[in-house]
Amino acid sequence: MKLLFTYIFTLLVQAIVAQNDSIKSSFPTHSNNTQASILEQYVMEGLNNNLALLQRNLEYSKSIENLKQARALFLPKITASSDYTLAQGGRSFDLSVNDMLSPELQPLLQALKDANLSLFRDNSIQLLPNNFHETKVRLIQPLFNTDVFYNYKAQKHLISMEDAKRNVFINELTNDIKVAYFQYMQATDGIKIYESGIVTLKELVRLNKSLVVNGIRTKDYIYKAEYELSRIEMEIVEIRKQQELSKAYFNFLLNRDLEADIIEESNTQNNVHAEALEESIALALQNRQELAQMQSAIFATKNLYQLNKANRWVPTAAVVTDAGYQGDAYKFTAKEEFWLVQLKMKWDAFNGGAKKASMQKAKIDMEILESKSLELKQQITLQTINAYNNYLAAQNMLELSKISLKSAKQSFDIIAKQYNKNTVILIEYLEAQNKYTKAQIDVSIAKKNLSINQTELEKVIANSQ
Numbered sequence: 001m002k003l004l005f006t007y008i009f010t011l012l013v014q015a016i017v018a019q020n021d022s023i024k025s026s027f028p029t030h031s032n033n034t035q036a037s038i039l040e041q042y043v044m045e046g047l048n049n050n051l052a053l054l055q056r057n058l059e060y061s062k063s064i065e066n067l068k069q070a071r072a073l074f075l076p077k078i079t080a081s082s083d084y085t086l087a088q089g090g091r092s093f094d095l096s097v098n099d100m101l102s103p104e105l106q107p108l109l110q111a112l113k114d115a116n117l118s119l120f121r122d123n124s125i126q127l128l129p130n131n132f133h134e135t136k137v138r139l140i141q142p143l144f145n146t147d148v149f150y151n152y153k154a155q156k157h158l159i160s161m162e163d164a165k166r167n168v169f170i171n172e173l174t175n176d177i178k179v180a181y182f183q184y185m186q187a188t189d190g191i192k193i194y195e196s197g198i199v200t201l202k203e204l205v206r207l208n209k210s211l212v213v214n215g216i217r218t219k220d221y222i223y224k225a226e227y228e229l230s231r232i233e234m235e236i237v238e239i240r241k242q243q244e245l246s247k248a249y250f251n252f253l254l255n256r257d258l259e260a261d262i263i264e265e266s267n268t269q270n271n272v273h274a275e276a277l278e279e280s281i282a283l284a285l286q287n288r289q290e291l292a293q294m295q296s297a298i299f300a301t302k303n304l305y306q307l308n309k310a311n312r313w314v315p316t317a318a319v320v321t322d323a324g325y326q327g328d329a330y331k332f333t334a335k336e337e338f339w340l341v342q343l344k345m346k347w348d349a350f351n352g353g354a355k356k357a358s359m360q361k362a363k364i365d366m367e368i369l370e371s372k373s374l375e376l377k378q379q380i381t382l383q384t385i386n387a388y389n390n391y392l393a394a395q396n397m398l399e400l401s402k403i404s405l406k407s408a409k410q411s412f413d414i415i416a417k418q419y420n421k422n423t424v425i426l427i428e429y430l431e432a433q434n435k436y437t438k439a440q441i442d443v444s445i446a447k448k449n450l451s452i453n454q455t456e457l458e459k460v461i462a463n464s465q
Helices: 002-019 038-049 051-072 103-114 146-213 219-253 277-287 289-313 354-420 426-460
Strands: 077-085 092-095 123-126 132-144 316-328 337-346
Touching: 038 051, 038 146, 051 146, 146 219, 146 289, 146 426, 219 426, 277 354, 277 426, 289 354, 354 426
Parallel strands: none
Antiparallel strands: 077 132, 092 123, 132 316, 316 337
16 A cells, blocks of 8 residues: 555656646847847837737747646646545345344244344444545546547647747737838938928028018019928928827837837948849748748647547547545544556447547648648738839839939029029029929938838848848
8 A cells, every 4th residue: 555655646746747847938039239220129129028929928828838738638647535424314225134044043043032132133224324434546547548649739739830920920010110110210301301491491581581672582582482481391290290100109019108219220221132033932931930820720730630530449548546545434544445446448439420520620621721821822922022023113213213313403503503693583493492302302212112112021021030
């Protein structure tokens, strides 16, 4: 009995140690790197603080706990229980020992009975146990169980699926942070350009007032310049509104105060050469976590199919061991000791075709996922082609906008000198100034669009992590 208790205690300790053996999770940890650009540091901050990503991490952590539960089913289950019973009444049976003796002894028994003497008394035995206790330790060790085996494999693939889902969100969040930053910078650049134009227009108003005082020009020159100045100021008000919205959304992604200042980076252009289209498609099909997520789902469904298939033909087996004390009154002596070992096997020979239907359903689910996987590859290929072409178009637009800016600046410089010499009219000056301002805005937009399109291309090929 002591050896049996020692064995059970050893298994109990091993089970506890195995249950507490943790699976290390690979949550993304990002430390601020002084060598990283400002935008990269903002991305790191977002990946560390974003609330939605925190929820994805918790989902991943939950899947790890599910795997621990599935693994625990392989280990022995040890329970301790104690029952004490008091009972009275209920069913009973009469036991007459005298009637059970041989007929040769009946005359003697009758004589003793006549003399009011008896060797054996008749008894009425109650079937319900009274003043009875059972205190035991039960150990259940699965020997063979396909449910446990394939459930464990499925949970491992579900962990991979949750990890892939989390990486998909990281890729999306990285892209959103960069795009929001570029949009904020675009609005900021627009404000600077328009403010520079305001300086020019204020100088124009001052010059026209001076020329009007000297009788060289009429007051309508002043009014036209002031109107243009007011129009530019209204443009700045509108852009500032866009700037504040971009700032609030950017800070929201980083889980910061929505009014927190954003540090401007002098050069946000990523000088990364875009790969050839074929190579970009290959990288996207290799890196995209959506495909890894889909593949993990297919594997998990395949395990479910194998589980249902095995259930049709393979029985389950387990060993059940009880050891403890059993007897009248609450006593623990050698007389009350007992142990019991059972080998249990179970096989459902017939269940109306339910298992076959479950197996076919899992097979259909697996085929559906495989079809979706092929569709997803086509979608990723199409996304890559669009993002690649948009990136090339953004490059061309930037080069063209730079050429336009150079021409607009040269034209404005010439017309400004002619205007100061009173050889061109005001409307020509304002038209040249507007073209120059618009050309500056176009270059700023083209630069940020190139950065945004490159970020989109990186997201599509999952190359921004």
